[in-house]
Structures are given as C-alpha cells and as structure tokens.
Amino acid sequence: MTKKISLLIGTRKGAFILSSDDGRKEWKLSEPIFLGHIVYHLVSDPRNRKHLVMAAKTGHLGPTVYYSHDYGKTFVESSSPPKFASADNEANGKAVENVFWVSVGHESEPGVWYAGTSPPGLFRSENNGGTWAPVTGFNDHPKYSEWMGQGATPGGQMVHSVNVNPNNKNHMYVGVSVGGVFETVDQGKKWVPLNKGIAADFIPDPNVEYGHDPHCVVVHPAKPERLYQQNHCGIYRLDRPDSTWIRIGDNMPREIGDIGFPIVVHPSNPDMAWVFPMDGTTVWPRTSPDGKPCVYLTKDAGASWIRQDKGLPSSKAYFTVKRQAMVNDFAKPLGLYFGTSQGEVWASDDEGASWKCLVSYLPEIYSLSIMEIDE
C-alpha cells in the first residue's frame, strides 16, 4: 500500500489542500476551503487520516473549530468550540480571541485532540473536535496571571506547540508566547515552568523562571526525552531528565543568527533538525537574513549546522515563515516543506538539499501540515 501525500495549508484567507502524485513530483491545488476565513491551523490525525481539525475565525466573527471525517472534503462546525468559563466581565474571566493551534492526543486515546488559544488557554476534545472542554488545571492555574503577565505579542499571546509524550499520555509540554514552556505529568492537572537555560533578553532578570518566548517546541517522536525549541532568543535542545536547555543556536553562523519561528525534526533520527533563520536584529524584521532565504540543518543535535539553499532565491527575497508553516513528510528520502507569508509553498524531496516552489499567489500562509492517504 502506498501513501499519497497532501499538504494542508492554513492561510489568512482560507484553507487549501495541495496533493501530490506518488513520486511527489506533480502537485495539484484544491479549490479554496472556507475562502475568506482565517485558518490558523488545519491538522490531519495520524491515528485516522480521514479525520481533520481546523482552527478558524473570520475578521468579524468569533473563533471556532471545524472538523472533517472525509479527508477534508466536507467540514462540520464544532457544536461547542473552545471557550473559557462564562463570566460577567473581563475582571472575572477570559474570552477566546482565536484558536491558534491544534494537536492530536496520544495514540492510545483515539478521538482526543488539544487546542491552544489566544489569550492563552488549553482545551481538550474527546470526540475528534466535535466538542471542547477547558483544561482547567492550566486555564485556571493559581499562577496563570503571573505566568501570562509578561506582556502580549503582536498576534496575541497564545498557547502553541502542544506536545503529548508518545510514551506517556499524561505527560505533555506546551509553549506560551511570552510565557514560556510548561510541563504536566498528570494530563493537565498540575503544571510547572520549564525554561531554565533559555535567554529572555527582553526581561532584566537573566534567571527568570517564566515569561520566555518560545516560538516552536517539538518533542522528538522517536526519542521523546529530547526536545528542540526555536525561541525568540535562540535555538535550544533539552534532553530529559535534565531541566536546563542548551543553546545550540550558538553554533549557527554569526551573520545568520539563531532566530526564527519553526523547527522541524527528522522523525526517526533525533540528531537531525531543520530551522528557517530570520533576521532578528534591530527592529526584528523576521525576514530571511540579507534577503537570501535558507534552511539550516543539524545532523549532530545542534553541534554544527549546514546551510541548505539550493533552488531558493539567491538574493532580494524576504521570506517570513511562521511557526506552524514548516513540516516534514514521512517518505524516503524525507520531504520538507515551508510556506511563506507571501503565499508560496516550497518543497524539498531530498531532506533539504534542494528546493523548488510548488505553488505561488496563495494568501499569507499560517500553517502547513501533512495528510497521508492510504491507496
């Protein structure tokens, strides 16, 4: 049985599905799905590939979630999307501005999904996105106001990078923009910050316990004790049970720096990871350094980095790639993909060695994810 690969594309103006032939050579773009809706994240369930969950809203309307049970051919709106407990006023409660992130739950819990929101909130569905309940241990944590009180970010402070340990359904990590990384070992009842070793150049205290700005946190699927993090202040690795992150971005070329949004790991080799560097100097342009887009690969867990830019524009190209907008497939050799804020999808079918543009002129891309269809 072969697996046909599709890219699920979330954009500021709707979703699209970009589907490949068997060899990943020819790609076909779908018609827009929910054209005009803001689609932050559209994710396929590896436990049952027919199931998709989409985080969406529009410019006018409040946030919601749609789900599909037919590979994205049709969608149904959640009858109870993520929402905080009702309250009389802002002093007593919170209102979800957008559902920013969706992640599947543990393999042993089919139908379980998690959603991260802005303002920071974590929600759980046990019926493939049909209804959602707050993870109160996180949303109502006694230290919530302290942890989340370091200031907002341009797109709104949000929960992202919801990672369930593949070896333990009760063990989870989440990232919070200008909040930090938080860990639970009891499926969300209790949480602790996990930010030691991370720089927070925007906070005077160099040893602050929380308030850091993770951009993307990944738990390695084959070696869950290994985490990688692309942060506002560098690239990091953490090997549990250690609790101090190591700044592996210090090994990046100085002229490139170690700032960006996404980080992607090789699914079977825990020493391999890719980042998409962006200019973090002066006013933080968040575009490709010197107008020369590039991917950097490490094969030794961050001890050294290799530039990969064959096929990418060689000059005057100012790509921005958001935290959900870079993914890998599971083919051999491994395929990598990123989507830009200019609406282009770029792909490599040789582990980043060379790149080609698959599609242009889409709306601003917020997210990419992989959908495999068994054939």
Add this chain to the structure above:
Amino acid sequence: MLVKIPSPLRSYTKNQSEVQANGSTVTEILADLDKQYPGIRFRMIDELNAIRQHIKIYVDHTQIKDTDVQLNGQEVIYIICALSGG
C-alpha cells in the same frame, strides 16, 4: 420579531438574510437564534457576554452595547458586521 442577518452569518441560517426570533430582550432573541441555528450566538457574543469587537447590534436604528435591553415586540433587530477586512 424580525432579525436581519449579515452575510458572514448566513451559513447558519440557510442563507436567509431575515429570520424570526422570539424574546423580550435582545439576550433572549440571541438565545432563541442559537436554539434555531446552533453556534450562531458564540460567533457574535463572547464568554464575557460582550458583543464581539466587529459585530454591531441595532434595535431599529439604535445601536446597543448591552443585550439586556427590553423590547416591545415591534422592533427590527439588525446584526451588522462592522468594517474588518483587508
């Protein structure tokens, strides 16, 4: 009572631009709308019972900020999406 529905919300009302709803306050009207068209209220009203930033609700020609406003049964409710595009 007649309720005017803007285009972004017509996916809930089977593309109808006008629907009927019952209630003696706008709060009750919205609750009845949600009963008829599940999910429509949360797209307009958040968890704090606040009208969302880019939604405006008028009773006849008067914009309301508080949905507890009393109605006499003869008004027209206008739900309007404020300018938020681009």
